[in-house]
Amino acid sequence: xxxxxxxxxxxxxxxxxxxxxxxxxxxxxxxxxxxxxxxxxxxxxxxxxxxxxxxxxxxxxxxxxxxxxxxxxxxxxxxxxxxxxxxxxxxxxxxxxxxxxxxxxxxxxxxxxxxxxxxxxxxxxxxxxxxxxxxxxxxxxxxxxxxxxxxxxxxxxxxxxxxxxxxxxxxxxxxxxxxxxxxxxxxxxxxxxxxxxxxxxxxxxxxxxxxxxxxxxxxxxxxxxxxxxxxxxxxxxxxxxxxxxxxxxxxxxxxxxxxxxxxxxxxxxxxxxxxxxxxxxxxxxxxxxxxxxxxxxxxxxxxxxxxxxxxxxxxxxxxxxxxxxxxxxxxxxxxxxxxxxxxxxxxxxxxxxxxxxxxxxxxxxxxxxxxxxxxxxxxxxxxxxxxxxxxxxxxxxxxxxxxxxxxxxxxxxxxxxxxxxxxxxxxxxxxxxxxxxxxxxxxxxxxxxxxxxxxxxxxxxxxxxxxxxxxxxxxxxxxxxxxxxxxxxxxxxxxxxxxxxxxxxxxxxxxxxxxx
Amino acid sequence: xxxxxxxxxxxxxxxxxxxxxxxxxxxxxxxxxxxxxxxxxxxxxxxxxxxxxxxxxxxxxxxxx
Numbered sequence: 001x002x003x004x005x006x007x008x009x010x011x012x013x014x015x016x017x018x019x020x021x022x023x024x025x026x027x028x029x030x031x032x033x034x035x036x037x038x039x040x041x042x043x044x045x046x047x048x049x050x051x052x053x054x055x056x057x058x059x060x061x062x063x064x065x066x067x068x069x070x071x072x073x074x075x076x077x078x079x080x081x082x083x084x085x086x087x088x089x090x091x092x093x094x095x096x097x098x099x100x101x102x103x104x105x106x107x108x109x110x111x112x113x114x115x116x117x118x119x120x121x122x123x124x125x126x127x128x129x130x131x132x133x134x135x136x137x138x139x140x141x142x143x144x145x146x147x148x149x150x151x152x153x154x155x156x157x158x159x160x161x162x163x164x165x166x167x168x169x170x171x172x173x174x175x176x177x178x179x180x181x182x183x184x185x186x187x188x189x190x191x192x193x194x195x196x197x198x199x200x201x202x203x204x205x206x207x208x209x210x211x212x213x214x215x216x217x218x219x220x221x222x223x224x225x226x227x228x229x230x231x232x233x234x235x236x237x238x239x240x241x242x243x244x245x246x247x248x249x250x251x252x253x254x255x256x257x258x259x260x261x262x263x264x265x266x267x268x269x270x271x272x273x274x275x276x277x278x279x280x281x282x283x284x285x286x287x288x289x290x291x292x293x294x295x296x297x298x299x300x301x302x303x304x305x306x307x308x309x310x311x312x313x314x315x316x317x318x319x320x321x322x323x324x325x326x327x328x329x330x331x332x333x334x335x336x337x338x339x340x341x342x343x344x345x346x347x348x349x350x351x352x353x354x355x356x357x358x359x360x361x362x363x364x365x366x367x368x369x370x371x372x373x374x375x376x377x378x379x380x381x382x383x384x385x386x387x388x389x390x391x392x393x394x395x396x397x398x399x400x401x402x403x404x405x406x407x408x409x410x411x412x413x414x415x416x417x418x419x420x421x422x423x424x425x426x427x428x429x430x431x432x433x434x435x436x437x438x439x440x441x442x443x444x445x446x447x448x449x450x451x452x453x454x455x456x457x458x459x460x461x462x463x464x465x466x467x468x469x470x471x472x473x474x475x476x477x478x479x480x481x482x483x484x485x486x487x488x489x490x491x492x493x494x495x496x497x498x499x500x501x502x503x504x505x506x507x508x509x510x511x512x513x514x515x516x
Numbered sequence: 517x518x519x520x521x522x523x524x525x526x527x528x529x530x531x532x533x534x535x536x537x538x539x540x541x542x543x544x545x546x547x548x549x550x551x552x553x554x555x556x557x558x559x560x561x562x563x564x565x566x567x568x569x570x571x572x573x574x575x576x577x578x579x580x581x
Contacts, residue, residue: 361530364530364533364534367534367537368533374540374545374548375537375540375543375548376537379533379536379537383533385579388579389575389578389579390522390575391522391523391524392521392522392523392524392525392526395524395529396529396530396533398530398533401530
């Protein structure tokens, strides 16, 4: 069943008739990242306005793999459960060379997490759910068919020129966040360029609708007999829609390859029959690039406008949501006057660190999938050959390393006796608590998690002292009987101690907010 | 006597793989072959176990005719 694309109505903005008061935050782009930021800011009590040049959700499935961390973030924004309910949950990937399986992985081998390792869900559904939540939220003002034509800034504010079907107007904002995608017009208006690599390779990407009984797994092939010498991917989405990616080679003409008469025979070879309907087709090149800085005074970049990676690692949409996770609480504190604008430099540093990890993983996978002639091709082919006879080489086969949150460096106090997986810099591992989940209980505030001990009230943090259970002990205490964790509003572990030291906790909180 | 380890035994193998390819950067094909040959001998000396090396040679040869 094809998706029913509904057009969002254009509503004449007040700025067309009279100057609008200065906005706190203006978000450019109503894709998943922009709308997620608006909802995240609303969770922190900050109003924002979202401008989009279009009036419809993403056409085509585009980002389909949503990671556990992305789902936890979407859950905080009120749409995570809906996404999981609609999505296809999966955690197993199988990689083939020619017709034999050479490697498989299980992304979430343990129980006791609210969210699954991954779901597949077309980007248009995620956008639909987010837009619905935003339209129901009095702190979010989404304006469709409002195209930004210019961005300027001075020390106090940014000024944005907007074009609508009924005329043009200008807006002032304390901060502008550009969530306007890989081709980011704002990036162009600011004269900023991406640094990084473009790979000379093209992939055909297609959504097809068919009735099939394939398991909910990610299937990847190197040099399959149905597509000789190239790579291919098959992945199931809701509504009997399947994603197929086929490597084309650099010498092909994207406009020719996109024609149904050329796409359909290729897909027939993949699925072995012609009983399917072509839903959407695109051709893309691989790029691994980022802006040198994501924060430019009053203009901030998040998501694809700040960094783009090649696919097969689910590191595009998921990393964009992680940008929002790192930005929302900080930007809210800055516009509320609780923290200095310098706090945004922590967003810049952390997400550049995250982007670099994604870029590194994506460019390694891309090199493995599309080796250049010479040693790259030699070693790639011999890893595949070795995988058939030596177990170690199976894990060297690289068809994409799937998105997991990075571990932020330079974090606070630690005690080596506590479990490594919950060390400072990591997202606090989820675990059941009483009749709820820790991810839910943490919410979006600064939390002192007191385990097996009492903690006095601490200014600027909520103390949570859940009853201990086996999973909580295993993930947070290990061999010890008590500990205190300080957890940031983005659910990242900031510091942890064996014994309660209220002064150390307060000092760490001040440092996180960059209070003087 | 140690047997050849053919199960996963190297942390950050993706990083090693990238470094290996990076070491070849800018070399001609004969120079790359020289690098590979030298690397085999360096690693053999480091392993220092004749039996393991014999097993490794047999595994590498297997299936190559």
